[in-house]
Amino acid sequence: AQSVTQPDIHITVSEGASLELRCNYSYGATPYLFWYVQSPGQGLQLLLKYFSGDTLVQGIKGFEAEFKRSQSSFNLRKPSVHWSDAAEYFCAVVPNYGGSQGNLIFGKGTKLSVKP
Amino acid sequence: DAGVIQSPRHEVTEMGQEVTLRCKPISGHDYLFWYRQTMMRGLELLIYFNNNVPIDDSGMPEDRFSAKMPNASFSTLKIQPSEPRDSAVYFCASSNPGYPETQYFGPGTRLLVL
Numbered sequence: 001a002q003s004v005t006q007p008d009i010h011i012t013v014s015e016g017a018s019l020e021l022r023c024n025y026s027y028g029a030t031p032y033l034f035w036y037v038q039s040p041g042q043g044l045q046l047l048l049k050y051f052s053g054d055t056l057v058q059g060i061k062g063f064e065a066e067f068k069r070s071q072s073s074f075n076l077r078k079p080s081v082h083w084s085d086a087a088e089y090f091c092a093v094v095p096n097y098g099g100s101q102g103n104l105i106f107g108k109g110t111k112l113s114v115k116p
Numbered sequence: 117d118a119g120v121i122q123s124p125r126h127e128v129t130e131m132g133q134e135v136t137l138r139c140k141p142i143s144g145h146d147y148l149f150w151y152r153q154t155m156m157r158g159l160e161l162l163i164y165f166n167n168n169v170p171i172d173d174s175g176m177p178e179d180r181f182s183a184k185m186p187n188a189s190f191s192t193l194k195i196q197p198s199e200p201r202d203s204a205v206y207f208c209a210s211s212n213p214g215y216p217e218t219q220y221f222g223p224g225t226r227l228l229v230l
Contacts (some may be wrong), residue, residue, distance in 0.1 A: 002169060034215045043221040090159065094217045103172065104219060106159040
C-alpha cells in the first residue's frame with residue numbers, strides 16, 4: 001500500500017546537537033516531497049520541498065533534506081538545533097501521477113524535544 | 117500579507133448540534149483544502165476545491181459532513197449532526213494557481229463535541 005512512514009514518534013536532542021528526522025515513502029514513481037513543522041497549537045508551516053533536480057534541498061530555519069531514490073527516503077537534517085525547534089515535524093508526499101494534484105499524504109509525525 | 121484565516125479557533129458543542137467551520141484562503145490562491153487532524157489517524161485530507169469547484173471529496177467521512185465554496189475568498193465545512201468522534205483539529209489550506217502541491221495552512225479550528 002502507498003504510505004509515508006516516519007519511524008520515530010518522539011526524539012529528544014540537546015541544544016546545539018545535530019538532528020536527523022527520518023522519512024520513507026512507498027510509491028512507484030518519485031513523488032513530490034515535503035517537510036512541514038507544527039508548533040503547539042499552531043498550523044503547519046512548510047519547511048522545504050523537493051520536486052526534481054538537486055537531491056539536497058535547503059529550507060527555512062536552517063533545515064535541509066536529502067532525497068535518496070535508492071532508499072525511498074527524504075530525511076530532514078539540521079546541523080545545530082535551537083530550543084525554538086521543539087515542535088512536531090511532518091513528512092508529506094504528493095504522488096506524482098496524473099490526477100493527484102494537491103493530495104498531500106502525511107506521515108504520522110515526529111515530535112522533537114530539545115534539552116537545554 | 118494575511119495568511120489563511122480560520123474561524124472559530126476553538127469550538128465546543130454538544131452532540132447533535134450543527135457545527136460550521138469557516139476559512140478564508142490567501143488572496144489569489146485558487147486551490148483550497150480541508151484537513152482533519154486526530155491522534156489516531158493523523159492528518160487526513162477531507163476535500164479540496166479548485167476555482168470554487170469541489171475536485172475530490174473522497175476523504176469526507178460521511179454524509180454528516182459537507183463543504184462549500186461560494187466564492188474565491190470563503191469556504192465552509194459543516195457537520196450536522198455532530199458526534200463526539202468528530203472532535204479534532206480542522207485545518208484549511210490554500211495554494212497558488214498551478215502549484216496545488218505547495219500548500220499554506222491556517223491555524224486550525226479545535227473542535228470538541230461533548
